Amino acid sequence: xxxxxxxxxxxxxxxxxxxxxxxxxxxxxxxxxxxxxxxxxxxxxxxxxxxxxxxxxxxxxxxxxxxxxxxxxxxxxxxxxxxxxxxxxxxxxxxxxxxxxxxxxxxxxxxxxxxxxxxxxxxxxxxxxxxxxxxxxxxxxxxxxxxxxxxxxxxxxxxxxxxxxxxxxxxxxxxxxxxxxxxxxxxxxxxxxxxxxxxxxxxxxxxxxxxxxxxxxxxxxxxxxxxxxxxxxxxxxxxxxxxxxxxxxxxxxxxxxxxxxxxxxxxxxxxxxxxxxxxxxxxxxxxxxxxxxxxxxxxxxxxxxxxxxxxxxxxxxxxxxxxxxxxxxxxxxxxxxxxxxxxxxxxxxxxxxxxxxxxxxxxxxxxxxxxxxxxxxxxx
Amino acid sequence: xxxxxxxxxxxxxxxxxxxxxxxxxxxxxxxxxxxxxxxxxxxxxxxxxxxxxxxxxxxxxxxxxxxxxxxxxxxxxxxxxxxxxxxxxxxxxxxxxxxxxxxxxxxxxxxxxxxxxxxxxxxxxxxxxxxxxxxxxxxxxxxxxxxxxxxxxxxxxxxxxxxxxxxxxxxxxxxxxxxxxxxxxxxxxxxxxxxxxxxxxxxxxxxxxxxxxxxxxxxxxxxxxxxxxxxxxxxxxxxxxxxxxxxxxxxxxxxxxxxxxxxxxxxxxxxxxxxxxxxxxxxxxxxxxxxxxxxxxxxxxxxxxxxxxxxxxxxxxxxxxxxxxxxxxxxxxxxxxxxxxxxxxxxxxxxxxxxxxxxxxxxxxxxxxxxxxxxxxxxxxxxx
Numbered sequence: 001x002x003x004x005x006x007x008x009x010x011x012x013x014x015x016x017x018x019x020x021x022x023x024x025x026x027x028x029x030x031x032x033x034x035x036x037x038x039x040x041x042x043x044x045x046x047x048x049x050x051x052x053x054x055x056x057x058x059x060x061x062x063x064x065x066x067x068x069x070x071x072x073x074x075x076x077x078x079x080x081x082x083x084x085x086x087x088x089x090x091x092x093x094x095x096x097x098x099x100x101x102x103x104x105x106x107x108x109x110x111x112x113x114x115x116x117x118x119x120x121x122x123x124x125x126x127x128x129x130x131x132x133x134x135x136x137x138x139x140x141x142x143x144x145x146x147x148x149x150x151x152x153x154x155x156x157x158x159x160x161x162x163x164x165x166x167x168x169x170x171x172x173x174x175x176x177x178x179x180x181x182x183x184x185x186x187x188x189x190x191x192x193x194x195x196x197x198x199x200x201x202x203x204x205x206x207x208x209x210x211x212x213x214x215x216x217x218x219x220x221x222x223x224x225x226x227x228x229x230x231x232x233x234x235x236x237x238x239x240x241x242x243x244x245x246x247x248x249x250x251x252x253x254x255x256x257x258x259x260x261x262x263x264x265x266x267x268x269x270x271x272x273x274x275x276x277x278x279x280x281x282x283x284x285x286x287x288x289x290x291x292x293x294x295x296x297x298x299x300x301x302x303x304x305x306x307x308x309x310x311x312x313x314x315x316x317x318x319x320x321x322x323x324x325x326x327x328x329x330x331x332x333x334x335x336x337x338x339x340x341x342x343x344x345x346x347x348x349x350x351x352x353x354x355x356x357x358x359x360x361x362x363x364x365x366x367x368x369x370x371x372x373x374x375x376x377x378x379x380x
Numbered sequence: 381x382x383x384x385x386x387x388x389x390x391x392x393x394x395x396x397x398x399x400x401x402x403x404x405x406x407x408x409x410x411x412x413x414x415x416x417x418x419x420x421x422x423x424x425x426x427x428x429x430x431x432x433x434x435x436x437x438x439x440x441x442x443x444x445x446x447x448x449x450x451x452x453x454x455x456x457x458x459x460x461x462x463x464x465x466x467x468x469x470x471x472x473x474x475x476x477x478x479x480x481x482x483x484x485x486x487x488x489x490x491x492x493x494x495x496x497x498x499x500x501x502x503x504x505x506x507x508x509x510x511x512x513x514x515x516x517x518x519x520x521x522x523x524x525x526x527x528x529x530x531x532x533x534x535x536x537x538x539x540x541x542x543x544x545x546x547x548x549x550x551x552x553x554x555x556x557x558x559x560x561x562x563x564x565x566x567x568x569x570x571x572x573x574x575x576x577x578x579x580x581x582x583x584x585x586x587x588x589x590x591x592x593x594x595x596x597x598x599x600x601x602x603x604x605x606x607x608x609x610x611x612x613x614x615x616x617x618x619x620x621x622x623x624x625x626x627x628x629x630x631x632x633x634x635x636x637x638x639x640x641x642x643x644x645x646x647x648x649x650x651x652x653x654x655x656x657x658x659x660x661x662x663x664x665x666x667x668x669x670x671x672x673x674x675x676x677x678x679x680x681x682x683x684x685x686x687x688x689x690x691x692x693x694x695x696x697x698x699x700x701x702x703x704x705x706x707x708x709x710x711x712x713x714x715x716x717x718x719x720x721x722x723x724x725x726x727x728x729x730x731x732x733x734x735x736x737x738x739x740x741x742x743x744x745x746x747x748x749x750x751x752x753x754x755x756x757x758x759x760x761x762x763x764x
Binding site for chain 1: 461462465489
């Protein structure tokens with residue numbers, strides 16, 4: 001019996017290996033900025049390159065399955081990264097984090113650029129391009145993940161926001177740093193959020209995977225309750241494809257902090273789409289990451305923020321919410337409610353393993369730690 | 381010797397590291413050269429001195445990963461940090477490390493090359509046991525014209541059997557032959573013939589900012605061949621002038637800002653071993669910092685003393701120290717004071733005075749074997 005299982009397991013891994021893009025070529029991808037990281041279920045790393053206006057699918061050869069259920073904590077993550085990058089911790093900046101669901105290896109896109117930080121509104125990608133990928137094993141060993149001589153495929157996003165356009169109110173920042181703000185997967189599709197050069201610049205691109213050079217684009221419009229107006233220039237900051245009431249939706253969070261559902265089944269190429277604002281989570285904040293996880297067999301979504309606490313909401317509450325926010329919200333809170341969770345200073349989030357969600361967290365002592373949040377304790 | 385290494389490695393503190401360095405740094409020349417100027421196309425690269433060809437051949441046969449390379453040749457931002465990422469290469473029997481990112485001028489980089497660690501990777505195929513370590517720092521983008529900023533020993537009169545001068549520069553100097561630009565003239569302005577041991581490219585620290593001028597020991601030591609044929613370099617009672625020509629270029633390609641000259645008055649030779657038993661020690665605590673003032677019987681070789689003098693507490697821990705000099709015969713040892721007031725001043729037996737005399741040996745003692753003694757030298761003291 002055990003032998004049969006082993007053979008089946010090998011066959012499954014062989015399938016996983018074959019499930020990678022047959023169009024991949026071996027070489028060194030020409031990535032200008034490692035702006036966004038996301039793994040698909042097969043362990044292929046997708047890298048959003050805002051500066052280059054492309055998304056790369058990279059096979060890092062990291063396909064050793066792990067059944068680890070332990071937590072991972074590194075109390076002085078920035079110090080260790082600083083040592084590796086030959087600088088001091090106050091100059092280290094983590095742009096994004098992703099976990100390979102096959103191996104549980106953690107990947108960070110990193111730069112030496114935090115010393116340039118001057119405004120709470122600046123995102124890491126506003127300041128400098130992430131230019132190194134760091135791998136952390138489930139046991140905490142850190143190394144560089146080389147992007148030289150790897151299997152990869154890429155797709156260009158059509159008409160990304162022009163590299164010369166200054167941000168309207170972030171001094172010195174270019175809109176191009178938001179050309180790609182997030183990546184998500186559903187049913188053979190890769191969703192890419194960001195800013196385009198279209199009249200309504202907030203955009204959601206949809207690319208089939210394996211990649212072909214046929215990428216659909218939809219421009220987006222949402223009602224921002226805290227601002228009391230319809231907006232088209234602000235990009236999605238964090239999103240998840242999710243099925244609500246048997247309909248495929250994009251659950252998207254924006255600056256200052258509306259939560260919006262976008263009907264994924266009605267995304268016809270080239271159309272302008274209006275999202276339905278279902279919540280206002282608070283002002284003066286940008287969402288950083290959203291993670292879907294299960295507690296006692298039930299789905300929840302955890303969201304990290306620049307200036308709000310770690311917040312948790314039940315997607316069923318979104319499904320049950322019948323209204324739409326179309327008028328100015330006084331007090332910045334409306335619609336679907338959330339549960340604030342302890343986790344002040346949590347920045348990056350990624351699903352780690354069966355029991356834990358991984359986070360980077362700025363601790364009261366000023367250090368940035370890699371910490372594990374127990375799913376068992378994350379419920380409303 | 382290996383046992384001594386292990387004893388101190390286990391402590392893991394910076395002080396231990398420094399003690400560890402001292403065991404391998406009796407010579408003033410660093411084992412490493414760093415490209416410290418932003419104008420250099422190899423800015424940030426750190427290169428070892430010559431590694432034996434047979435060792436290089438063994439390395440070349442391996443295809444070392446970064447993790448393997450960095451197990452024996454590594455650069456760290458502090459002793460407990462992971463190794464700085466970068467690439468390793470071999471050229472003309474020199475091993476080089478080029479960091480992935482440009483160096484940060486604000487910080488010091490701890491550089492180590494460990495033959496024992498390399499031997500482990502090569503299945504103990506090499507016998508060399510030395511571990512070389514140094515600290516490198518890098519210049520910020522704006523560089524200035526170099527100039528001589530100090531000269532030691534700072535003595536009104538130097539013993540006529542002086543062995544070394546040190547010249548300090550404000551910025552890294554180039555690889556031109558230093559001896560083409562440096563002369564010692566007698567009181568009549570006549571240059572002395574062959575006063576220095578000529579070492580190609582000179583004896584430099586890792587940053588190429590401190591040059592060691594080694595006066596010809598065969599002429600300094602009495603009764604040996606060169607002394608018999610060429611005579612002493614310096615004669616007691618005479619004055620000399622050491623001159624450095626401003627046409628000498630720094631690493632940036634810019635010449636020295638000005639000519640440099642230093643009068644050297646030679647006094648009676650200092651022959652005989654140092655006697656640490658007559659050193660005067662006085663210690664105090666100020667704002668948690670221990671300050672030990674030591675008056676020595678001989679003017680010390682300052683760069684060596686800064687690497688070879690330590691403090692040990694009652695628990696046997698070697699503490700990180702800073703050694704500064706009021707004069708070549710009076711130094712201060714500073715440490716962060718905690719715990720017991722009973723301490724020991726540790727002195728590496730290879731410490732030398734300015735004439736090459738150690739606590740065990742007189743440089744000039746005929747027939748003395750100068751095998752370094754491993755006997756521990758210590759002076760107990762108490763802080764008040």
